[in-house]
Amino acid sequence: MILKAAALALTLFAAPAAFAQQQPPTTTTGSDLNAVTTAVPILTVGPDSRSAALGDAGVALSPDANAPFWNAAKLGFVENDMSVAFSYSPWLSNIVDDMSLNYLSGYKKVSETSAIAVSLMYFDLGEIQFIDAQQNPLQNYNPKEYAVSVSYGQALSEYFSVGIAARFIHSNLAGDVNVSGQNTEAQPGNTAAVDVGVYYNRDINQSLNLGLGANISNIGGKIAYTENEDKSFLPTNLKIGTALKYNLDAFNSLTLVVDANKLLVPSPGADTDQSVVSGIFSSFGDAEGGAAEELKEINFSGGIEYWYNDLFAARVGYFYENPDKGGRQYLSTGLGIRYQKFGLDAAYLIPNDQGNPLADTWRFTLALNLD
Numbered sequence: 444m445i446l447k448a449a450a451l452a453l454t455l456f457a458a459p460a461a462f463a464q465q466q467p468p469t470t471t472t473g474s475d476l477n478a479v480t481t482a483v484p485i486l487t488v489g490p491d492s493r494s495a496a497l498g499d500a501g502v503a504l505s506p507d508a509n510a511p512f513w514n515a516a517k518l519g520f521v522e523n524d525m526s527v528a529f530s531y532s533p534w535l536s537n538i539v540d541d542m543s544l545n546y547l548s549g550y551k552k553v554s555e556t557s558a559i560a561v562s563l564m565y566f567d568l569g570e571i572q573f574i575d576a577q578q579n580p581l582q583n584y585n586p587k588e589y590a591v592s593v594s595y596g597q598a599l600s601e602y603f604s605v606g607i608a609a610r611f612i613h614s615n616l617a618g619d620v621n622v623s624g625q626n627t628e629a630q631p632g633n634t635a636a637v638d639v640g641v642y643y644n645r646d647i648n649q650s651l652n653l654g655l656g657a658n659i660s661n662i663g664g665k666i667a668y669t670e671n672e673d674k675s676f677l678p679t680n681l682k683i684g685t686a687l688k689y690n691l692d693a694f695n696s697l698t699l700v701v702d703a704n705k706l707l708v709p710s711p712g713a714d715t716d717q718s719v720v721s722g723i724f725s726s727f728g729d730a731e732g733g734a735a736e737e738l739k740e741i742n743f744s745g746g747i748e749y750w751y752n753d754l755f756a757a758r759v760g761y762f763y764e765n766p767d768k769g770g771r772q773y774l775s776t777g778l779g780i781r782y783q784k785f786g787l788d789a790a791y792l793i794p795n796d797q798g799n800p801l802a803d804t805w806r807f808t809l810a811l812n813l814d
């Protein structure tokens with residue numbers, strides 16, 4: 444079915460940060476590429492510059508306006524009464540000039556120990572020309588994907604909080620394109636999902652603070668782009684991480700962050716007709732290569748953040764994915780500045796392979812904090 448293939452190829456091209464998750468198994472440099480596949484992989488891409496500069500780690504990082512994406516439980520420990528942030532990233536800028544990832548998020552405290560947040564992720568894929576099986580042009584179309592979320596975090600004690608988020612997801616990859624001679628018609632993919640998370644934060648002593656976090660995101664219904672095709676799993680993802688902050692003195696601090704991620708969807712070769720809940724539980728033991736392959740499906744990210752007097756930040760991070768599961772590996776760097784109520788962050792991604800479409804990826808975030 445040419446339309447289905449076009450939609451999948453379009454998703455692959457549009458979400459290179461989830462590069463391997465949309466590729467069919469193949470062989471590269473003598474290694475079997477056996478990546479886990481999902482629909483709407485852009486949902487796993489960290490949109491904000493702070494975490495992007497830390498190798499896309501953030502589940503246990505100190506809370507800010509972007510907390511709903513990483514872990515809604517962090518909203519139970521936000522400091523400002525209200526905060527809003529907007530992030531923008533030109534996408535595949537070294538290949539095309541009309542794709543972008545945008546993220547708008549803000550929270551409001553409802554009590555001293557809780558906050559509610561609303562966020563919007565919007566992915567503009569630029570203009571695409573569709574063709575049929577005979578290579579005849581059909582029409583031009585501008586595919587778009589977005590997710591609207593409402594999140595709530597509540598501290599249950601001085602050190603521990605829980606959070607939940609509800610999300611509506613819309614993925615329109617082909618508009619109303621009709622394929623001549625084939626009994627198929629494109630349709631937008633719509634579904635809903637939820638996140639659940641926990642967060643622990645405690646001062647070990649006057650100089651050391653420990654943060655621990657865990658979050659399961661995008662637990663939701665499967666999605667399809669035509670009436671006749673099999674539905675695909677959302678990128679349900681388990682993220683576990685830590686953040687260790689050390690105050691060097693009254694003006695300087697360092698924070699070390701480390702995250703581990705695993706997609707909770709069927710491995711390649713496993714049953715894709717099972718339910719979402721069944722797929723989550725079976726994902727821990729359904730890989731054809733056994734435990735060794737299950738371990739390969741875990742991605743690691745981490746970085747170091749330096750702050751001077753809570754005014755200036757410098758960051759560096761690294762992301763690692765096993766070569767058999769996609770092979771995304773890249774260094775990230777970034778800077779941040781805070782002045783009164785405003786904050787500005789930037790991140791730059793440097794992949795190991797300079798031929799990677801992720802090369803020269805920038806992210807920018809502007810924040811406003813109100814007491």
